Amino acid sequence: MDAEAPNRLPDRDAAIVTYCSNEACPNSGQVADRLTALGYRDVRKYKEGIQDWTEAGLPTESA
Numbered sequence: 001m002d003a004e005a006p007n008r009l010p011d012r013d014a015a016i017v018t019y020c021s022n023e024a025c026p027n028s029g030q031v032a033d034r035l036t037a038l039g040y041r042d043v044r045k046y047k048e049g050i051q052d053w054t055e056a057g058l059p060t061e062s063a
Helices: 027-037 049-055
Strands: 015-019 042-046
Touching: 015 027, 015 049, 027 042
Parallel strands: 015 042
Antiparallel strands: none
């Protein structure tokens, strides 16, 4: 990830939100911490995960 981050996310001031499938998954927190260590300044963790988001009826998009 370290080598690819600047190519995929060149703007270190962009808002970035990391999330997993559910709250039990630790990956989103680890990724957010690593991005912060790489110099990204607006990184947030949605610890509840996409499952919580969709169960709340909130919108999603697919790439």
